[in-house]
Structure formats: C-alpha cells, structure tokens
Amino acid sequence: xxxxxxxxxQTALLTSVDSGIPYKAVKRVYDNLRLRxxxxxxxxxxxxxxxIELDEAxxxxxxxxxxGRGAGGKSVVFGLLERDGMVYTKVVDAVSKEVLMDVIxxxxxxxxxxxTDQFRSYNSLKRYGKHYTVKHTTTFVRKGRKRLVHIxxxxxxxxxxxxxxxNYRGVSKxxxxxxxxxxxxxxxxxxxxxxxxxxxLYFGGKLA
Numbered sequence: 001x002x003x004x005x006x007x008x009x010q011t012a013l014l015t016s017v018d019s020g021i022p023y024k025a026v027k028r029v030y031d032n033l034r035l036r037x038x039x040x041x042x043x044x045x046x047x048x049x050x051x052i053e054l055d056e057a058x059x060x061x062x063x064x065x066x067x068g069r070g071a072g073g074k075s076v077v078f079g080l081l082e083r084d085g086m087v088y089t090k091v092v093d094a095v096s097k098e099v100l101m102d103v104i105x106x107x108x109x110x111x112x113x114x115x116t117d118q119f120r121s122y123n124s125l126k127r128y129g130k131h132y133t134v135k136h137t138t139t140f141v142r143k144g145r146k147r148l149v150h151i152x153x154x155x156x157x158x159x160x161x162x163x164x165x166x167n168y169r170g171v172s173k174x175x176x177x178x179x180x181x182x183x184x185x186x187x188x189x190x191x192x193x194x195x196x197x198x199x200x201l202y203f204g205g206k207l208a
Contacts, residue, residue: 049109
C-alpha cells in the first residue's frame with residue numbers, strides 16, 4: 001500500500017492518515033526508496049551519447065526579483081537529455097564552464113552532438129563534440145542538414161519535474177536532490193509500469 005501511494009505521489013503524511021500506519025514508518029519507506037532511486041538513476045544513465053540537449057533550471061525559492069541565471073534562493077539544476085533516451089540531472093553550486101563541463105565529461109560520451117542555448121559556459125563544448133546553439137523556444141533545420149536544432153526535450157522535462165514537485169506542496173532545499181531524482185526516475189520510466197519497478201527496486205536487495 002505504501003509503494004502504491006508513493007507511485008501516486010501521495011505525501012507520507014497523507015499515506016499515514018489513510019492507512020493508519022505510523023508516519024515515521026511511512027517516511028522511512030519513502031526515504032529509503034528515494035535513496036534507492038538515486039542509485040538506480042546513476043546506474044541507468046551511464047554515459048549518454050548521440051544527440052544530447054543541455055540546459056539549466058532553477059527550482060524553489062520564494063524571494064521575488066531576478067529570475068533565471070543568478071536568481072537568489074533557488075536550487076540550480078543542470079540537465080542532460082539524450083534524444084529518444086534518458087534524462088540525467090545534477091544539482092550544482094554554479095553554472096560556470098568548469099562545473100558544467102565536469103558533468104558533461106562524466107555523463108556523456110565524447111563525440112556526441114550537443115544542443116544548448118547561447119550561454120557562454122557552453123563555448124568550449126566544440127572541443128568535446130559537435131555543438132549547435134539555439135535561442136530558447138526556437139526550432140529550425142540547419143540548411144543542408146536533416147537535424148532539428150532545439151532544446152525542447154530538456155525544457156519539457158523541466159516542466160514535467162516542476163509539475164510533479166508541486167504535488168508535494170513544498171520541498172526543503174536539503175531534501176530537494178532526493179525529490180529531483182524521483183522526478184528523473186519517473187520521467188525515464190513514464191511509459192513503464194512504475195509500481196512494478198518500485199516494488200523490484202525496494203525489495204531487490206539491501207541498500208548499500
């Protein structure tokens with residue numbers, strides 16, 4: 001019952017009320033499952049290849065003012081999406097060239113085709129693979145190439161993640177990485193029987 005409630009994105013508190021199971025017991029299952037999801041996401045992603053869309057997004061924070069890059073009080077997330085494949089996310093401290101390129105080197109194969117916006121931190125990507133830039137919300141076909149130049153896929157994931165996180169009505173910054181990976185896992189398995197996967201993941205072995 002607890003895993004089924006988790007699949008429906010029901011909070012631990014509401015699951016406790018509905019089931020009569022103590023809140024601490026429900027929360028323990030939820031927390032352990034999210035830790036297993038983090039490990040599984042790292043294993044599944046491996047190194048992405050082929051056509052890869054890159055982008056950053058900003059989550060949370062209640063302070064009004066500047067939005068986007070440089071916005072205060074928000075968690076910064078870097079994402080890589082392999083077209084027709086997996087998405088991989090990483091909470092980062094900054095969006096400098098050094099930070100982003102470190103993630104790119106670790107989670108993608110050299111020689112891939114990369115699509116980004118025109119942010120300067122991506123300028124050195126051309127030394128790692130083919131690199132096409134596009135303005136946000138713009139889609140076009142390069143002359144003489146059958147290649148769509150856009151980052152609509154990763155932007156679609158950001159929308160998916162933010163909508164999913166809204167169900168929890170507020171996530172602390174310290175717990176945000178756990179919930180983010182949950183959204184990543186849900187997105188990568190959105191066409192699968194998620195409950196069966198969660199059962200296998202939770203009962204498949206002890207958490208290291």
